[in-house]
Amino acid sequence: xxxxxxxxxxxxxxxxxxxxxxxxxxxxxxxxxxxxxxxxxxxxxxxxxxxxxxxxxxxxxxxxxxxxxxxxxxxxxxxxxxxxxxxxxxxxxxxxxxxxxxxxxxxxxxxxxxxxxxxxxxxxxxxxxxxxxxxxxxxxxxxxxxxxxxxxxxxxxxxxxxxxxxxxxxxxxxxxxxxxxxxxxxxxxxxxxxxxxxxxxxxxxxxxxxxxxxxxxxxxxxxxxxxxxxxxxxxxxxxxxxxxxxxxxxxxxxxxxxxxxxxxxxxxxxxxxxxxxxxxxxxxxxxxxxxxxxxxxxxxxxxxxxxxxxxxxxxxxxxxxxxxxxxxx
Numbered sequence: 001x002x003x004x005x006x007x008x009x010x011x012x013x014x015x016x017x018x019x020x021x022x023x024x025x026x027x028x029x030x031x032x033x034x035x036x037x038x039x040x041x042x043x044x045x046x047x048x049x050x051x052x053x054x055x056x057x058x059x060x061x062x063x064x065x066x067x068x069x070x071x072x073x074x075x076x077x078x079x080x081x082x083x084x085x086x087x088x089x090x091x092x093x094x095x096x097x098x099x100x101x102x103x104x105x106x107x108x109x110x111x112x113x114x115x116x117x118x119x120x121x122x123x124x125x126x127x128x129x130x131x132x133x134x135x136x137x138x139x140x141x142x143x144x145x146x147x148x149x150x151x152x153x154x155x156x157x158x159x160x161x162x163x164x165x166x167x168x169x170x171x172x173x174x175x176x177x178x179x180x181x182x183x184x185x186x187x188x189x190x191x192x193x194x195x196x197x198x199x200x201x202x203x204x205x206x207x208x209x210x211x212x213x214x215x216x217x218x219x220x221x222x223x224x225x226x227x228x229x230x231x232x233x234x235x236x237x238x239x240x241x242x243x244x245x246x247x248x249x250x251x252x253x254x255x256x257x258x259x260x261x262x263x264x265x266x267x268x269x270x271x272x273x274x275x276x277x278x279x280x281x282x283x284x285x286x287x288x289x290x291x292x293x294x295x296x297x298x299x300x301x302x303x304x305x306x307x308x309x310x311x312x313x314x315x316x317x318x319x320x321x322x323x324x325x326x327x328x329x
Contacts, residue, residue: 003100004056008048010096011063014089015041018070021082025074033073037066053316057100057211058175064093097213104316105209105221106290107303108231109280140297143287147279149271156267159287159297163321169294176318177326179212180204186214190249194259200327201269202249204320205276208290214245218252231306266324273320280309289315295322 001009015038022034044059044066051059067090071083140162144155165173180203187199187206203212210216215224219235222228225242228235236243236251253259258272274288280303281288292298293315302313 037070109278142285156270163295218249291321293319
């Protein structure tokens with residue numbers, strides 16, 4: 001079934017559950033809250049008629065919030081399985097969020113054989129020509145084809161200072177930041193486990209790799225019910241599945257050595273975020289969409305699968321740098 005159709009189906013089922021509760025509860029305030037929630041969900045069903053996958057993801061997030069409000073209004077019993085049913089709908093919506101994200105997740109940007117970055121590499125003519133289409137952002141040099149932090153620190157800061165949300169993407173960026181903030185408490189737990197890695201840094205990786213789905217491995221979004229299958233495969237090495245999200249997150253960040261980092265300046269965070277996905281875009285002097293998608297610094301070019309780069313493909317994810325800049329504002 002198409003993911004948007006699945007979303008439509010699950011929202012319809014949620015409305016049916018709410019209507020049954022409305023018929024069975026004697027609490028006037030809860031009845032009023034249910035009516036308001038049903039009206040909101042019906043409006044979301046109408047919006048899905050012409051929705052893109054990204055629009056549907058925003059609708060899904062809002063629908064989950066509606067159901068949370070319905071649960072909060074249910075203060076008196078008998079519940080007769082009502083709360084379990086609503087929570088079941090929320091679990092299914094969360095799974096759909098992960099599935100939708102999986103279709104747009106950026107594959108690892110690994111350098112192909114024979115394409116090792118050179119320290120002083122200059123952008124090729126094709127890349128320099130592409131810069132002319134970047135408007136005011138063209139004043140920012142194209143990415144250097146190197147991957148050592150000292151050479152890139154200034155570039156990251158310049159890009160961060162210059163990046164702005166590309167017109168038309170404001171609502172989508174706001175959606176990503178809202179999801180990031182919703183997971184704040186969970187990210188703080190992992191932060192305390194790992195030498196106080198900034199919670200937002202952890203959450204941004206969660207958004208990029210899992211679409212903020214807490215049923216997916218932080219490594220790559222694979223289900224927590226087994227070890228990872230995609231790159232990096234076989235993680236976590238120790239323990240027995242199913243894993244908790246916290247276990248997976250600790251393993252992913254420890255595997256990268258991020259628990260030993262002491263410099264959490266903006267340039268260093270951007271470097272570590274790009275490193276998480278890979279430096280394959282730098283060989284091509286393309287601003288990585290992992291950081292800059294939906295901003296004025298990125299237009300097109302992405303890896304469509306491991307090791308396969310398409311110069312005309314466009315990322316459908318919000319870049320990590322925009323999330324970081326927004327949450328820091």
